[in-house]
Amino acid sequence: MKTQFDYIVVGGGTAGAVVAARLAEQPGVQVALFEAGPSDEGDDAILTLRNWPKLLRTPLDFDYLIEPQVRGNGRIRHARGKMLGGCSSHNSCIAFWPPETDLRTWEAAGAVGWGPEAVRPFINRVKEKVSLEFPEPLNSLGTAFLKAAEQAGFPVLYFDRDPVAPGVGWFMLNKKGHVRHSSSVAYLHPLAQWDGRIQFYTNCFVRQILLDGRRAVGVLTPDGPVFAEREIILCCGAFDTPKLLMLSGIGPGEHLQEVGIEVQHHLPGIGQNLLDHPEGVVNWEATRPVPQETTQLWELGLFAFTQPGLDAPDLMFHFGTEPFDMNTAPEGYPTTTNGFALTPNVTRAKSQGTVRLRSANPADPPRIDFAYFTDPAGHDEQVMVAGIKLARELAEQPALKQWIKQELSPGPAVQTDEAILAYVRRTANTVYHPAGTCKMGAAGDETAVVDPHLRVYGLENLRIADASIFPTMIGVNPNLTCFVIGERCADFLSGE
Numbered sequence: 001m002k003t004q005f006d007y008i009v010v011g012g013g014t015a016g017a018v019v020a021a022r023l024a025e026q027p028g029v030q031v032a033l034f035e036a037g038p039s040d041e042g043d044d045a046i047l048t049l050r051n052w053p054k055l056l057r058t059p060l061d062f063d064y065l066i067e068p069q070v071r072g073n074g075r076i077r078h079a080r081g082k083m084l085g086g087c088s089s090h091n092s093c094i095a096f097w098p099p100e101t102d103l104r105t106w107e108a109a110g111a112v113g114w115g116p117e118a119v120r121p122f123i124n125r126v127k128e129k130v131s132l133e134f135p136e137p138l139n140s141l142g143t144a145f146l147k148a149a150e151q152a153g154f155p156v157l158y159f160d161r162d163p164v165a166p167g168v169g170w171f172m173l174n175k176k177g178h179v180r181h182s183s184s185v186a187y188l189h190p191l192a193q194w195d196g197r198i199q200f201y202t203n204c205f206v207r208q209i210l211l212d213g214r215r216a217v218g219v220l221t222p223d224g225p226v227f228a229e230r231e232i233i234l235c236c237g238a239f240d241t242p243k244l245l246m247l248s249g250i251g252p253g254e255h256l257q258e259v260g261i262e263v264q265h266h267l268p269g270i271g272q273n274l275l276d277h278p279e280g281v282v283n284w285e286a287t288r289p290v291p292q293e294t295t296q297l298w299e300l301g302l303f304a305f306t307q308p309g310l311d312a313p314d315l316m317f318h319f320g321t322e323p324f325d326m327n328t329a330p331e332g333y334p335t336t337t338n339g340f341a342l343t344p345n346v347t348r349a350k351s352q353g354t355v356r357l358r359s360a361n362p363a364d365p366p367r368i369d370f371a372y373f374t375d376p377a378g379h380d381e382q383v384m385v386a387g388i389k390l391a392r393e394l395a396e397q398p399a400l401k402q403w404i405k406q407e408l409s410p411g412p413a414v415q416t417d418e419a420i421l422a423y424v425r426r427t428a429n430t431v432y433h434p435a436g437t438c439k440m441g442a443a444g445d446e447t448a449v450v451d452p453h454l455r456v457y458g459l460e461n462l463r464i465a466d467a468s469i470f471p472t473m474i475g476v477n478p479n480l481t482c483f484v485i486g487e488r489c490a491d492f493l494s495g496e
């Protein structure tokens with residue numbers, strides 16, 4: 001095995017594939033890309049977008065359990081794609097650019113140079129690579145939902161050009177025909193083109209980052225150490241990037257000592273600030289067969305305000321032409337094979353959790369505690385209750401009402417705010433958007449892990465590029481933002 005490269009990218013997922021490809025485009029540069037899972041190339045089970053739910057809980061999914069929750073649902077299982085392309089090879093390809101409001105919030109939080117103007121050129125670079133398409137509006141139940149939202153007063157939005165605001169629309173998808181346009185498809189395929197420039201180490205789980213004093217010099221793989229002359233870029237995602245850092249003795253000192261790891265570099269923010277989009281659900285049984293014409297089952301979305309005076313929607317819905325009973329059925333709520341669902345989610349949830357090590361053994365999954373619905377002001381619960389109520393209001397509109405035989409969950413008996421909350425806490429899910437566990441911030445912020453050039457504070461030659469660097473949660477699905485982070489990271493590296 002070759003053991004010396006210019007750059008090492010750990011994690012060939014969403015952002016990692018972008019970083020590796022852009023670095024290797026430079027003449028004479030040699031990149032090693034380590035990916036825990038297999039290649040996706042030529043694998044139709046991965047590449048066919050409609051198949052995404054079938055990848056859940058398979059060997060291609062890390063399928064992380066979370067810790068018991070004080071106020072939320074502790075049975076949630078967090079899917080994480082384990083193959084080239086990472087979660088972009090597993091997800092439902094709903095495609096949004098980072099909203100300008102959120103980029104301004106990032107900048108104000110210390111991510112200097114991440115405002116809308118500065119980020120736009122990198123969005124444009126992703127646009128040149130990634131195929132974006134709307135689903136053909138063939139699904140008559142989807143069309144009925146769109147009409148019902150209009151009947152409830154929501155304007156129709158075109159998500160490729162309209163800013164994110166209250167309204168309803170068909171989702172833009174990163175796909176070409178029925179094939180997902182993941183980061184690996186858009187940036188790496190065919191893998192053979194990178195011969196001599198990117199060395200792909202698939203099915204290779206990196207266990208540790210090797211330090212020489214303050215300088216990151218290499219990584220420890222199951223086959224031994226591999227070294228980088230220039231830099232090491234961690235792209236393992238919001239759970240596994242903090243895990244790998246902590247396994248390497250980089251993280252909150254007290255916690256590392258608890259699990260018997262020698263502290264190399266105390267950086268308290270690692271594994272803090274775990275963010276997500278918590279999600280509730282209303283399920284209905286349909287009066288007639290739910291149409292099967294669909295690209296990925298969740299083709300429409302709606303944004304709303306739950307209170308006046310906000311600068312961006314605090315509530316988002318996905319509309320699914322399938323029953324979404326993963327968390328309701330185990331709690332005893334009735335279900336069906338012929339139904340549909342609306343899933344309200346809290347776009348800027350305030351609850352914050354942690355990622356910690358279970359032990360010093362790299363094979364152990366991390367200890368993930370989202371602390372869902374624990375924000376002291378109760379913001380997340382309030383938005384969720386408003387979301388369940390608005391879902392029912394949409395269902396009352398004539399265009400959708402004719403499709404409804406009965407509400408299955410929470411069910412008509414659940415009416416008061418307290419009863420709705422009790423239901424939500426038992427059955428909530430995630431939109432699978434963990435972020436924030438190695439947040440980007442200013443030098444004086446002791447909870448920041450990377451600077452605005454994505455360099456790990458206090459160490460040399462080590463950067464992070466993935467969803468873990470989000471300073472705050474963004475109000476839309478985050479996948480394309482991770483592509484943009486990958487582009488940005490590669491640009492910093494080549495510019496310096």
Ligand SMILES: Cc1cc2nc3c(=O)[nH]c(=O)nc-3n(C[C@H](O)[C@H](O)[C@H](O)COP(=O)(O)OP(=O)(O)OC[C@H]3O[C@@H](n4cnc5c(N)ncnc54)[C@H](O)[C@@H]3O)c2cc1C
Pocket residue numbers: 010011012013014015016034035036037079080081082083084085086087088090091092093094095096204205206207235236237238240241244431432433434465466467468476477478479480482
């Ligand atoms: C089921 C599902 C549906 C989703 N749907 C959408 C959607 O429709 N739209 C949207 O915008 N977002 C969606 N998301 C979220 C979105 O896909 C993620 O936020 C985004 O892809 C995260 O990118 P990342 O670069 O941070 O990490 P990832 O894409 O997860 O990449 C991390 C990579 O690192 C690898 N890795 C981890 N640890 C190691 C290690 N120690 N050594 C080597 N390799 C390692 C992993 O195998 C993986 O390939 C969804 C996510 C899931 C799971």
